[in-house]
Amino acid sequence: MTQPPAHQPAAHQHPALAAADPELAALVGAEERLQADTLRLIPSENYVSAAVLEAxxxxxxxxxxxxxxxxxxxxxxxxxxxxxxxxxxxxxxxxxxxxxxxxxxxxxxxxxxxxxxxxxxxxxxxxxxxxxxxxxxxxxxxxxxxxxxxxxxxxxxxxxxxxxxxxxxxxxxxxxxxxxxxxxxxxxxxxxxxxxxxxxxxxxxxxxxxxxxxxxxxxxxxxxxxxxxxxxxxxxxxxxxxxxxxxxxxxxxxxxxxxxxxxxxxxxxxxxxxxxxxxxxxxxxxAQPSFRDYAHAVVANARALADALLARGFDLVSGGTDNHLILMDLTPKNVPGKIAAKALDRAGIVVNYNTVPYDPRKPFDPSGIRIGTPSLTSRGLTTAHMDTVAEWIDRGVRAAGAGDEDALLKIRGEVGELMGAFPAPGLTAT
The missing domain is CATH 3.40.640.10 (Type I PLP-dependent aspartate aminotransferase-like (Major domain))
Incomplete structure (x- = not known):
């Protein structure tokens, strides 16, 4: 099966903005590239369609x-x-x-x-x-x-x-x-x-x-x-x-x-x-039939990802998920949530650090991270990809604990390669 080409933001997408404010236009372009090239796992984030973006x-x-x-x-x-x-x-x-x-x-x-x-x-x-x-x-x-x-x-x-x-x-x-x-x-x-x-x-x-x-x-x-x-x-x-x-x-x-x-x-x-x-x-x-497919795929991906993380020894709050969201306690991994989240970000995996129930740590430096599957589902990733995602998270958390920047850089390359095969909705050059 031929995969779609990697996204490259079109130079002509924001001509008026580029002419009026090149500095801001450059930041918008950088954000387009970041959203295109990274694995976005923050459960409150997603990709809107080109139609929503235009409206x-x-x-x-x-x-x-x-x-x-x-x-x-x-x-x-x-x-x-x-x-x-x-x-x-x-x-x-x-x-x-x-x-x-x-x-x-x-x-x-x-x-x-x-x-x-x-x-x-x-x-x-x-x-x-x-x-x-x-x-x-x-x-x-x-x-x-x-x-x-x-x-x-x-x-x-x-x-x-x-x-x-x-x-x-x-x-x-x-x-x-x-x-x-x-x-x-x-x-x-x-x-x-x-x-x-x-x-x-x-x-x-x-x-x-x-x-x-x-x-x-x-x-x-x-x-x-x-x-x-x-x-x-x-x-x-x-x-x-x-x-x-x-x-x-x-x-x-x-x-x-x-x-x-x-x-x-x-x-x-x-x-x-x-x-x-x-x-x-x-x-x-x-209201379209395809949206129902997407919604059920979000949950299927989250459950598959949770199972793959559990298999790698992660402690998931409530033991798993029924929806789009996974909350994990990294205490058994001996890596605080904030350190893990920042390391994963350098690896191209975007999450947020988060308190877990009965967390002994402070909210700005908590024990957990929160992840979700809406964004990756919108890009077309399926349950077949969730084991790879779990492996990247596992390697990234271990690298965070060891201070291994080379390992994070290697993951970053692998993430970019997969993301290039699944263009983000609304960001694809026309």
Whole structure:
């Protein structure tokens, strides 16, 4: 089988930028080459299509559109209203929800809008603790959500790495929080939305499903949907969904007005119309049969990679993965996560260092690394490649511990060769 040619960014791709600002154009070109030549394993990163990339850079950038379709504070919205209505309709159809708001600038502002819609400052909110895999905006102390609201946290069992729902229920009934968040940033297992919903009902709480990481898997049928269970769903539009850097809030009809009012005028002014357009494109792509194949391939690749890492003696939190993400504790390898991550980066393998549950080390110098398979799946890598990826990680971590830069350089060459055979979507020269 003939492999596609290695990517070389076209010199004419950004002529106006190159003419106006050569310094910035050079940095963009360098980033294109970096994204093309490296193995990107950060689970929150992905590649958007050329169509999404184009939509993000259209003349929609020039238009202000405070308000909602048909109810704007600026004139000249004939086209903008249609763009936003298209994105909303596609979001509702893809996820099967009553209401969608596609205006939030990113995931954290989207979550903050949920607080504004349902809680008052000082109210109790409940979410997974950040060191256990939760998100800053789920009431963690260093976040505004933990300073303006009273955050209480649940975690995972130390022996299994899984959520203890008896403990979650006990905490919820004791604290009676206004909001309960489920979801997070370092959760390798399927989220039991039904179990969280039962607890929220019993505690009289609003259940918020933060699906930022797994939205693409849900859209593609590779993870159960929270729609039948959660009152509100928050998600970014990038990560596994392969859209632009934006966000959406999905909700039942009874909460539609509260959500819309919280986003605008509660938290922000005019939406970023070019991002709204790119969201619409990404949602259209996610509705195609090929997207389902991609979503299931992401999970298959993650499971194959987890198995290959386990075979090489790596300690994986919860023992493996059900989704796109793998969290590994490098303590048995005697290499801290930060040192490993930086060494792997020099080897062309891009990961992030990450705390693991009950980590004795500090967050900026933790015990673990977090990896995922969305980007490599988007490039066309399959389960047949995961043993090689695991071997590179194993060699890279050992080289990090030994300070062997030559070994890292050798891996870098091997990574570049494989990546050259699988051009990155949106970056291929035309």
């Amino acid at each position: 993000s850079g259209t003349v929609l950038q020039n238009k202000y559109s405070e308000g909602y379709p048909g109810r704007r504070y600026y004139e000249g919205q004939q086209n903008i209203d249609q763009v936003e209505r298209l994105a909303v309709a596609r979001a509702k159809a893809l996820f099967g929800t009553d209401h969608a708001n596609v205006q939030p600038y990113s995931g954290s502002p989207a979550n903050l809008a949920v607080y504004l819609a349902f809680a008052e400052p000082g109210d109790t909110v409940m979410g997974m603790a950040l060191p256990m895999g939760g998100h800053l905006t789920h009431g963690w102390g260093v976040s505004a959500t933990g300073r303006w609201f009273r955050g209480v946290q649940y975690g995972v069992r130390e022996d299994t790495g899984l959520v203890d729902f008896d403990a979650v229920r006990e905490l919820a009934l004791k604290e009676r929080p206004k909001l309960i968040f489920c979801g997070g940033t370092a959760l390798p297992r399927t989220i039991d939305f039904a179990a969280f919903a039962e607890i929220a009902r019993e505690a009289g709480s609003v259940l918020v499903a933060d699906i930022a990481h797994i939205a693409g898997l849900i859209a593609g049928g590779a993870h159960p949907s929270p729609v039948p269970h959660a009152d509100v769903i928050s998600t970014t539009t990038h990560k596994t969904l392969r859209g632009p850097r934006g966000a959406m809030l999905l909700a039942r009809e009874e909460h539609a007005k509260a959500i819309d009012k919280a986003v605008f005028p509660g938290l922000q002014g005019g939406p970023h119309n070019q991002t709204t357009a790119a969201i619409a494109v990404a949602l259209h792509e996610a």
